Amino acid sequence: MRRIDAIGIGIGVFAAGGLAYIILQMAGLNSPEAGIWSQLLLVGGLIGWLFTYVFRVTSQKMTYHQQRQEYEEAYFQKRLEELTPEELAKIQAEIEQENKMKAKG
Structure with missing residues (x-):
């Protein structure tokens, strides 16, 4: 992976978190609840990616x-x-x- 790809992915994740926060606020959650749920989604995505990474390493893929x-x-x-x-x-x-x-x- 090139450096520009890593930067793009980081910006994309940051933007996805902000978008999730805005969508959750528009769905009726107050600011702290929307923040907690958007963080939960991002951490869940990170843990999911981590499991796929560990699987690829152990299966030598x-x-x-x-x-x-x-x-x-x-x-x-x-x-x-x-x-x-x-x-x-x-x-x-x-x-x-x-x-x-x-x-x-």
Whole structure:
């Protein structure tokens, strides 16, 4: 996220709180009650966002993790394409030997 995005989100949240306050006052709540309810809505939204963030972190659905995984896959694919047929056959033989060793042990 760029700095300007974070600033925009902050201004948007601030504006949403003010708008909620005005709407609640227009709905008939007095000033302190409208303030409490608008703060409650904002804190509830923050807690909801926090839970989605924790979920994305624990399930490794973060943008950084996905980008890193895609980079690693592209890197290994490129390395695989650069191998000669002899090198590829050697690696495959090593993998088969390791699999046989695991199956025995």
